[in-house]
Amino acid sequence: MLTSLGGVLFDGFAYGMLLFLLSVGLSVTLGMMNFINLAHGSFGMLGGYVTVTLMDRLGWPFLATLPAAFVAAAALSVVLERLLFRHSYRAGELDQVLLTIGVVFMSVASAAYIWGTVQQPVQLPDYFTGSFTFLGVNFAYYRLFLIGTALVVTLLLVAGLEWTRFGAQVRAAVDNQRMARGLGINVNLAFAITFALGSGLAGLGGSLAIAMVGLDPDFAFAYLVYVLIVVSVGGLASIGGSFAAATVLGISDIAGKYYFPALGSFLIYLVMVGVLMWRPAGLFGKR
Amino acid sequence: MATQIAVTGAVLAARGLDKSFGSLVVASGIDFELPQGARYALIGPNGAGKTTLINLMTGMLRPDRGQIFLGGEAVTALGPAARVKRGLVRTFQINALFPHLSALEAVALAVCERQGHGGIWWRRLPDYRAAVEEAHAILASLHLADDCYRLTHELAYGQQRLLEIALALATKPKVLLLDEPAAGVPRDESGALFGVISGLSRDITVLFIEHDMDVVFRFASRILVMVGGRILVEGSPDQISADPRVREVYLGQKRHG
Amino acid sequence: MASAAAPHAYLQQQARWHWVEIVFWLSTLLPFVLFPQYLQLASQIAITALFALSLDLILGYAGVVSLGHAAFFGLGAYTAGILSKFYWGEPLSLLVAGALVAGLVGYATSWIIAYFRHLALIMITLGLGLLLYEAANSASWLTGGADGLQGVRIRPLLDYFNFDLYGRTAYTYSLIVLFLAFLVTRRIIHSPFGLSLRGIRENPVRMPAIGAPSRAHIRKIYTIAAVMAGIAGALIAETTETVSLETLSFQRSADVLVILILGGAGRLYGGIVGAIIYMVARDQFSGVNPQFWYFWIGLLLVAVVMFLPNGILGGLARFTESWRRRSR
Ligand SMILES: Nc1ncnc2c1ncn2[C@@H]1O[C@H](COP(=O)(O)OP(=O)(O)O)[C@@H](O)[C@H]1O
Ligand SMILES: [Mg+2]
Numbered sequence: 001m002l003t004s005l006g007g008v009l010f011d012g013f014a015y016g017m018l019l020f021l022l023s024v025g026l027s028v029t030l031g032m033m034n035f036i037n038l039a040h041g042s043f044g045m046l047g048g049y050v051t052v053t054l055m056d057r058l059g060w061p062f063l064a065t066l067p068a069a070f071v072a073a074a075a076l077s078v079v080l081e082r083l084l085f086r087h088s089y090r091a092g093e094l095d096q097v098l099l100t101i102g103v104v105f106m107s108v109a110s111a112a113y114i115w116g117t118v119q120q121p122v123q124l125p126d127y128f129t130g131s132f133t134f135l136g137v138n139f140a141y142y143r144l145f146l147i148g149t150a151l152v153v154t155l156l157l158v159a160g161l162e163w164t165r166f167g168a169q170v171r172a173a174v175d176n177q178r179m180a181r182g183l184g185i186n187v188n189l190a191f192a193i194t195f196a197l198g199s200g201l202a203g204l205g206g207s208l209a210i211a212m213v214g215l216d217p218d219f220a221f222a223y224l225v226y227v228l229i230v231v232s233v234g235g236l237a238s239i240g241g242s243f244a245a246a247t248v249l250g251i252s253d254i255a256g257k258y259y260f261p262a263l264g265s266f267l268i269y270l271v272m273v274g275v276l277m278w279r280p281a282g283l284f285g286k287r
Numbered sequence: 288m289a290t291q292i293a294v295t296g297a298v299l300a301a302r303g304l305d306k307s308f309g310s311l312v313v314a315s316g317i318d319f320e321l322p323q324g325a326r327y328a329l330i331g332p333n334g335a336g337k338t339t340l341i342n343l344m345t346g347m348l349r350p351d352r353g354q355i356f357l358g359g360e361a362v363t364a365l366g367p368a369a370r371v372k373r374g375l376v377r378t379f380q381i382n383a384l385f386p387h388l389s390a391l392e393a394v395a396l397a398v399c400e401r402q403g404h405g406g407i408w409w410r411r412l413p414d415y416r417a418a419v420e421e422a423h424a425i426l427a428s429l430h431l432a433d434d435c436y437r438l439t440h441e442l443a444y445g446q447q448r449l450l451e452i453a454l455a456l457a458t459k460p461k462v463l464l465l466d467e468p469a470a471g472v473p474r475d476e477s478g479a480l481f482g483v484i485s486g487l488s489r490d491i492t493v494l495f496i497e498h499d500m501d502v503v504f505r506f507a508s509r510i511l512v513m514v515g516g517r518i519l520v521e522g523s524p525d526q527i528s529a530d531p532r533v534r535e536v537y538l539g540q541k542r543h544g
Numbered sequence: 545m546a547s548a549a550a551p552h553a554y555l556q557q558q559a560r561w562h563w564v565e566i567v568f569w570l571s572t573l574l575p576f577v578l579f580p581q582y583l584q585l586a587s588q589i590a591i592t593a594l595f596a597l598s599l600d601l602i603l604g605y606a607g608v609v610s611l612g613h614a615a616f617f618g619l620g621a622y623t624a625g626i627l628s629k630f631y632w633g634e635p636l637s638l639l640v641a642g643a644l645v646a647g648l649v650g651y652a653t654s655w656i657i658a659y660f661r662h663l664a665l666i667m668i669t670l671g672l673g674l675l676l677y678e679a680a681n682s683a684s685w686l687t688g689g690a691d692g693l694q695g696v697r698i699r700p701l702l703d704y705f706n707f708d709l710y711g712r713t714a715y716t717y718s719l720i721v722l723f724l725a726f727l728v729t730r731r732i733i734h735s736p737f738g739l740s741l742r743g744i745r746e747n748p749v750r751m752p753a754i755g756a757p758s759r760a761h762i763r764k765i766y767t768i769a770a771v772m773a774g775i776a777g778a779l780i781a782e783t784t785e786t787v788s789l790e791t792l793s794f795q796r797s798a799d800v801l802v803i804l805i806l807g808g809a810g811r812l813y814g815g816i817v818g819a820i821i822y823m824v825a826r827d828q829f830s831g832v833n834p835q836f837w838y839f840w841i842g843l844l845l846v847a848v849v850m851f852l853p854n855g856i857l858g859g860l861a862r863f864t865e866s867w868r869r870r871s872r
Contacts, residue, residue: 036663084846093662094609098805099849101798105842112835221794225674232667266678273671277656280664345753371755383753385746388739391551396743397754399736405756406764408737413555415736423551436554458755 006137008255014143016250017150018212021205022223023230024157024242025198031174031237033191035085036093038100040202041224042107043073047203048215049111052120062125066207073203074196081195086188104220111217120215128211146208153201157239170194174237202227226253229272296322297356298492299375299462304343304353306336306516313339315516317353321462326485327494328507332536336516337496338380341464345377346370357462372401374461378451380470380496386440390431390450393439394422397457422457429453429483445476449483456487463487465495474499481506504528512536559734568813572719576712583711584783589823590718591779594725596804596815598772601729603801604810605738606765607745608657611666611797612673616646616770618792620777622680622687625696625787633699635782639721642778643771650770654763661748670794677792692788696781707783714783721779725772726816732768733812741765745810802845808855817856 026040047069054060054068080103088095124142131140161167172180173187181187209215209223226249234245249268256267297320304317313336321327329337342348344355346367355363357375365373385393398418399405413419426435429449434442439450448468455463468484469477477499485506487493494511497503503510503524510527512519514536520527527533575586595617602608620642627641653672660668680687688694700706705713732738743751744758751758781787790796799822807818829837852859 030663034663036666084850087850093666094603095849095853097609097611097666098801098845101801102842102845102849105838105845107842109836109839109842113839117835225670225794228667228670232664263678263682266675266682269671269675269678273668273675276660276664276668276671280660347753367752368755368757371753376755377753379750379753383747383750385743385750387746388742391555392739393743395555396736396739396756400740400754400756404736405740406737406761408732408735408764408768410736411556411559411731411734412736412739413552413559416552418736419552419555435551454750454754 004258006135008258009251010137010139011143012251012254013247014140014146014250015212015254016247017147018205018209019223019226019230019250020243020246021150021153021208022202023227023234023246024153024239025195025201026227027231027234027242028170028174028237028239029191029195029198030231032170032177032187032194033089034093035089036096036100037085038097038224039080039103039107039220040199040227041222042104042220043077043199043202044206044209044223044227045107045111045215045217045219046076047073047206048120048210048219049115049206050203051207051210052115052122052215055122062122062128066204069203069207070200071203073206074200077199078192078196081192085195086192104224108217108220111220115217117217120210122210122215124211142211146212149204149208153204154239154243161239166190166193229268232272233275296320298323298358299344299494300356301340301344302354302356304340304355305351306339306343306348307351313516314343314350317343317516317518319511319518319521321492321494323492324489325492325494326506326508328503328510329494329496329513330498330500330503330510331513331519335513337513338466339516340513341377341466341496344464345375371458371460374459375464376455376458376460376462377464378455378466378468380466382447382451384439384447384450384454387438389436389438390426390442390446390453391419391422391435393450394425394435394453394457395419397454398422398425401458425453425456429456445472445480448472448480452483460491462492462494465493467496467498469497469499469502477502565813569723572723575715580710580712583715585711585823585827587711587714587718587783588780589819590715590722591776591783592800592803592823593816593819594718594722594779595773595776595800596807596819597722597725597729598769598776599800599804600809600812600815601732601741601765601769601772603804604814605733605745606741606762607748608762608766609666610657610669611794611801612669612671612676613769613773613800614792614794614796615673615676616650616773617777617780617796617800618676618680618787618789619646619649620774620779621781621787621791622693622777623774624778624781625693626686628697628781629693629695633697634703635698635701635717638698638782639775639778642774642781644774646774646777647767647771650774651763651767654766654770657766658759658762670797673792673794673797677789677794680792681789687787687789690789692786694786696785696787698782698785707785711783718779718783721775722816725775729772730812732765737761737764742810802841804855805848806844806855808857808859811855811857811861814855814857821856 022044026037029035029037050069050072051065054065055062084099088099128142128145131138161171169185169190172183172185173190177187206219229249230242230245233249234241253268256263299321301317301319304314306314317340331337339348343350346365350363354361357370357373362370362373362375388396395412395418398421399415402418404415404418423432423435426432429452431446431449431453434446439447442450452468465484469480472480481502484493484495507524509521509523511521512527512533519532519536520530522530575583599610599613602610623642623645624638627638656668657665681689698707701713701717707713740756740761743756744761748758777791780791803818803822804815806822807816808814826837848855
């Protein structure tokens with residue numbers, strides 16, 4: 001029982017880190033522009049397929065595909081932002097929802113067309129396949145790597161937001177967009193960059209996700225729901241909030257499936273609705 | 288809590304209203320009374336907290352401290368709609384209209400809500416002939432009858448300002464708080480607009496915010512001057528124009544909009 | 545011209561049936577003669593149209609965005625399906641039961657819905673929908689879970705008209721129910737309540753400032769819409785004699801949104817027109833490449849938002865308006 005608890009905690013934390021990478025970008029961009037981007041999960045999916053393709057077709061090593069996944073998702077997000085999304089910042093949330101759901105539909109169908117609907121296999125390098133046991137808990141190397149990556153990303157994000165000029169601009173825009181514009185900050189540019197970075201992180205999360213949760217065209221929708229839960233519980237534009245929410249969600253999801261398999265994801269959705277009703281801006285949100 | 292303070296003769300009174308946004312104090316120790324049938328002007332430089340005061344009075348914001356009395360009765364705990372039902376009604380500095388309703392529909396909406404038909408879904412709107420005709424009469428009294436079938440967003444800006452007032456009148460207000468009714472209206476038209484306002488029945492007590500001093504002195508019987516979230520002075524137009532503190536505020540701050 | 549008419553007469557004029565509407569409803573009878581082999585599809589279209597009409601009431605008229613409207617559709621479907629399996633299969637009473645259950649849940653959740661707007665509202669409707677989906681999935685002893693509900697048995701309509709293979713009864717039945725619901729909707733739209741709903745959509749901030757109880761209005765219309773969606777769900781259970789989890793899915797909520805937006809929200813006929821186009825197109829294309837269907841839907845959605853913000857009917861209205869002006 002105790003060992004299984006340790007295992008659940010470890011696996012849940014690793015899973016939570018995955019969810020964090022997938023969702024932190026949406027949290028920040030939502031906080032900045034109030035732009036509801038339901039296509040965020042699609043960028044994660046793209047990252048996954050980039051990794052699979054580079055490894056299978058071009059024989060790239062796994063680690064080398066990770067930056068490529070980041071760049072591909074970031075690049076595509078810039079194209080979409082300039083081409084489509086920026087036209088709907090001022091429109092209501094309905095237009096944003098429709099526009100981005102349209103993008104999700106297209107991405108899912110395209111993935112099914114190009115890669116088929118089957119689960120994509122990924123062959124992890126040997127040094128990731130093993131695990132060691134400590135105090136009766138099984139630590140898989142790959143999950144440790146995942147956790148390490150997520151922690152590094154978190155540190156970089158927090159440091160970047162706190163100590164760089166760009167980070168200060170982003171914080172100002174989140175705080176009060178009008179005032180930021182008044183101060184001469186180019187909010188649109190800052191947003192475009194943030195959007196690209198956030199989508200890139202989702203792409204990175206997507207490629208790291210394959211070995212843990214698999215990859216098929218459903219990914220864009222299935223993980224969108226998790227991403228939205230993290231964002232709504234964690235609060236907008238709060239990196240710490242996203243981190244905490246993703247951790248709790250990851251652990252409770254794994255624990256729920258382990259201890260109450262019959263309930264499926266029911267508990268998670270219940271918690272999400274409950275939190276939203278209690279605090280619509282999320283547990284850690286300011287607004 | 289503060290009980291029924293005797294506010295004889297006052298239809299609307301504020302007692303010790305405080306409000307801050309974070310560290311920004313926008314209302315502090317606000318006290319005033321509007322006697323029945325009065326025509327008050329509320330003036331003060333931009334950012335003085337005039338709109339915030341209207342928000343507090345009408346329940347769109349909650350005060351941090353203080354009480355609001357309508358007809359001697361505390362309404363501080365009531366929501367905006369409940370205050371409107373008791374006759375405390377406002378207009379907006381920035382048009383808050385229904386862009387894709389016709390002017391007639393918009394005013395008929397307000398009339399129907401006042402008469403309690405707003406939840407009726409099994410009868411048609413034109414069956415409420417009296418309500419529709421009342422809406423039309425209100426529009427006619429504001430010179431909007433000819434354009435009453437046009438969509439609100441198609442109306443000229445000056446007409447939209449009038450429609451702001453029409454919506455408020457449709458609720459049969461006892462106290463009407465007008466937030467810069469002539470905001471954005473050319474100077475030569477604002478006289479006509481205030482002509483309409485001064486022609487309102489004396490059953491309606493009016494407080495209006497306005498920056499144009501000629502207009503203020505012409506139409507207000509008394510003036511409240513607000514600066515930095517406080518009421519600096521209250522007095523008759525003559526007292527106010529002679530008051531050195533007011534002069535200082537207005538000489539130090541020529542531009543206000 | 546217009547200003548010459550008395551105001552209530554003018555409004556009466558606005559609410560009157562247009563000849564195009566009468567032609568439209570008469571033409572819904574055409575499938576009986578022209579496409580007798582497609583009556584099953586026609587009945588599915590009528591049911592989808594009813595579902596879209598119910599969404600129009602909250603989204604198109606009151607401006608309440610929901611990403612979980614399938615919850616009520618699925619509730620109606622499962623209520624009718626489960627009752628028919630375990631108790632009785634009389635279709636009209638099942639319809640009432642589906643409406644009742646969906647309406648009750650709609651009323652209960654409307655207390656939540658009315659308090660939120662924007663992002664929180666979208667997430668809450670999405671979350672409630674997912675919650676119900678998972679609940680139905682978990683309660684497989686009752687719902688059949690992912691395999692769908694088996695053993696739905698429906699008695700003949702009025703104990704006389706069998707639900708035949710060609711869908712004659714199904715289409716007649718669905719069309720009559722759709723038409724009745726349409727009449728109710730039309731009445732709501734032209735009522736003082738309908739005007740208040742449009743007021744909420746146009747400016748939710750102003751409504752309390754004219755003394756309108758917006759939240760009570762939203763609760764009411766949300767419940768009415770849930771009832772209508774429940775009826776649509778019960779109809780689908782009765783005419784297909786199956787209920788799958790898909791009736792509760794996010795996909796179903798998104799589909800009906802697409803249908804309504806495609807046709808034109810807030811235009812009474814938008815849901816119906818959207819349903820006809822969407823269902824016919826799906827029937828035509830799905831044979832070719834089923835998994836790619838959603839690519840075109842996605843593209844369509846993006847195109848509608850970017851270029852046809854008021855849907856097909858909105859575009860048509862603008863076209864006829866400018867054409868009329870030119871010919872004047
Ligand atoms: N919702 C709000 N949040 C934060 N500050 C506000 C808010 N509303 C108004 N303010 C600030 O309060 C001050 C008073 O504003 P306002 O009442 O609109 O002034 P006035 O109407 O006299 O021009 C301004 O500095 C304004 O920026
Ligand atoms: Mg102001």
